[in-house]
Amino acid sequence: xxxxxxxxxxxxxxxxxxxxxxxxxxxxxxxxxxxxxxxxxxxxxxxxxxxxxxxxxxxxxxxxxxxxxxxxxxxxxxxxxxxxxxxxxxxxxxxxxxxxxxxxxxxxxxxxxxxxxxxxxxxxxxxxxxxxxxxxxxxxxxxxxxxxxxxxxxxxxxxxxxxxxxxxxxxxxxxxxxxxxxxxxxxxxxxxxxxxxxxxxxxxxxxxxxxxxxxxxxxxxxxxxxxxxxxxxxxxxxxxxxxxx
Ligand code: MN
Numbered sequence: 001x002x003x004x005x006x007x008x009x010x011x012x013x014x015x016x017x018x019x020x021x022x023x024x025x026x027x028x029x030x031x032x033x034x035x036x037x038x039x040x041x042x043x044x045x046x047x048x049x050x051x052x053x054x055x056x057x058x059x060x061x062x063x064x065x066x067x068x069x070x071x072x073x074x075x076x077x078x079x080x081x082x083x084x085x086x087x088x089x090x091x092x093x094x095x096x097x098x099x100x101x102x103x104x105x106x107x108x109x110x111x112x113x114x115x116x117x118x119x120x121x122x123x124x125x126x127x128x129x130x131x132x133x134x135x136x137x138x139x140x141x142x143x144x145x146x147x148x149x150x151x152x153x154x155x156x157x158x159x160x161x162x163x164x165x166x167x168x169x170x171x172x173x174x175x176x177x178x179x180x181x182x183x184x185x186x187x188x189x190x191x192x193x194x195x196x197x198x199x200x201x202x203x204x205x206x207x208x209x210x211x212x213x214x215x216x217x218x219x220x221x222x223x224x225x226x227x228x229x230x231x232x233x234x235x236x237x238x239x240x241x242x243x244x245x
Pocket of ligand 1: 072076120203205207208
């Protein structure tokens with residue numbers, strides 16, 4: 001069973017739908033996001049969890065250094081996961097008690113830490129020590145929507161470099177028009193576009209690159225593309241295309 005089939009099958013089995021033999025349409029609407037998202041970001045109790053890296057902390061050297069990966073994954077990302085669980089619990093308590101005095105604060109925390117958790121989880125998988133190039137539908141849509149991979153990389157790099165303050169460069173699939181779009185995010189959650197789903201993300205918070213690159217954000221972005229895992233990006237797009245065509 002390949003990874004993609006495994007993901008789909010386990011999502012269906014997890015929801016008890018394979019055994020129940022329910023129709024595809026109802027299973028699809030119920031499962032959509034869980035089935036689409038290839039990363040396990042919650043445990044069986046619905047508590048958000050920090051996924052481990054798929055590679056050793058030094059595997060992306062010299063492009064992304066070992067110390068940065070340790071701090072970035074084990075401290076920063078772990079902090080977002082803790083904050084997301086805390087905000088989730090606080091909001092559940094607020095609903096239970098019908099006490100919404102702090103609802104604005106916790107909703108802000110929910111958006112900030114949730115977006116931080118989800119984007120970092122993609123970011124780790126978007127990188128690999130093994131070289132790759134876009135293929136299949138990913139290659140087809142990059143060519144159709146941007147002209148070529150080189151043009152996409154130039155555009156994505158310019159957008160990412162010019163993020164004001166801390167944030168992200170994002171390549172996303174926009175099911176509304178059936179096309180790829182490049183977006184910026186400030187912090188984790190601002191400026192993004194609803195209904196577009198990230199498939200390639202580049203973290204440009206200083207914690208992602210400052211130890212090694214200091215103020216040279218553009219050099220970090222250039223080197224990021226040397227470790228991009230295009231197979232992972234392509235798999236994310238394939239899953240989305242299977243659900244939106
Ligand atoms: Mn980060």
